[in-house]
Amino acid sequence: MAPLKLGISDQDGFTTPDPRVRRRLLDRVVEAGLDHVTMGDHISFHDGSGFDGMISATTVLSSHDRLSVIIGVYLLGLRHPMLAARQLSTLSQTAPGRLTLGVGVAGEDRREVSNSGVDPKTRGRRLDEALMLVRRLLDGEEVTHHGEFFRLDEARILPTPEPRIPIVIGGKGDVAVRRTAQFGDGWLGIFCSARRFAETRQRILEAAAGLDREAPSWFGVNVWCGLDADAAQAREMLAAKMEGLYHVPYEKFQYIAPAGTPEQVAELLQPFAESGAEYITLIPVGSSIEAEIDAVAEVKERLGKAVGAT
Structure with a gap:
């Protein structure tokens, strides 16, 4: 263990x-x-309250030179992947190796999604596409992509974060299992029992093996x-x-x-x-x-x- x-x-x-x-x-x-500080992310939650996860993480990382920070979870599906990748690259220059990015979808307040210009019905697919693009951009690829939600032409983000920023998937249920197995370096649970945590972890490992992908x-x-x-x-x-x-x-x-x-x-x-x-x-x-x-x-x-x- x-x-x-x-x-x-x-x-x-x-x-x-x-x-x-x-x-x-x-x-x-x-x-x-x-061992670490975790900062959340909400754009406008229920009564309008919120906090930007990337800015909050930057505040903590720049205020202390030893602490690690987990953003848990960043609503990546409500942002453009090119801009998110640039923020992560810049933050990695300031605090290399001290950031873990958790990503998820907004679900509790649908108005938070729609008021961000995103159709709540498509927020999951939008997150999947954004995840794939952010990972490729952070790996230093030159990306040309014409997808359902995003269009990039010869897009590139440099410098490439070193060491690599772990991206972990928030959420629960079948979607979290699939998304983690397909895209994630790991899984970040919330609002789950220990029994459900153990079951989900095992399902993720099995799903990743089925994709012939290294286990999160x-x-x-x-x-x-x-x-x-x-x-x-x-x-x-x-x-x-x-x-x-x-x-x-x-x-x-x-x-x-x-x-x-x-x-x-x-x-x-x-x-x-x-x-x-x-x-x-x-x-x-x-x-x-x-x-x-x-x-x-x-x-x-x-x-x-x-x-x-x-």
Whole structure:
């Protein structure tokens, strides 16, 4: 079993406008022994809130010279692949080897898709085409392509990122299996049980073998969680946060978004690690961002000991 890498996501905290506070928080992440920071991406989610994943990743990478960043997940199907490839090439020059790109489709708010100029009915096919083009462009190819959604003539993006930027596929179900097996270096799950994670991972490996393609080697999961010394308080804080963001009752998430003490959350995460989730990102809700970092670090310590003992 590969060593567990556990990181943290806090969109607002790590993009605070005060650079001194931002560096202090990121230093705390590193000193706590966490392995990466994950930044999300939304253009206009439900009430208009959002954050650009590429800009957020740049902010973190330029604020700390050791941290790795996962963009999880970038809505590539709502962007032009030529422009996305240029951003990735430039970012790789600034922070080589410290970025992993997770990509997915917007699904929870169809208006986010249509207001970006994309037909929600075709967003999946558009992502597939964009994925193929971004990979070819980042590999340094000169690309001529006349497809359903994009037209490129003798297009090229240089310099080629070195080392290569891993591209992992977000999502679930049959589409995530197919897309990862066909295009991805790995899979990034969210809102799934440990049992479903293990099943999907195995299906991806089998599907890649059927395509005579090298097996994806990167498997991770993002997990919302409430963390506090008082388990009831942890649940209350998490419910308020998720209901405000997703506009659905927390009860719909309670079995895949745990809340409790660090010890309780570590116990609930153990089956993911044992099922091959090498990269786990916690999206914590706590009393403060400092408390969240410390609690996630405790989860990592407890989880590492539990997995190492099995």
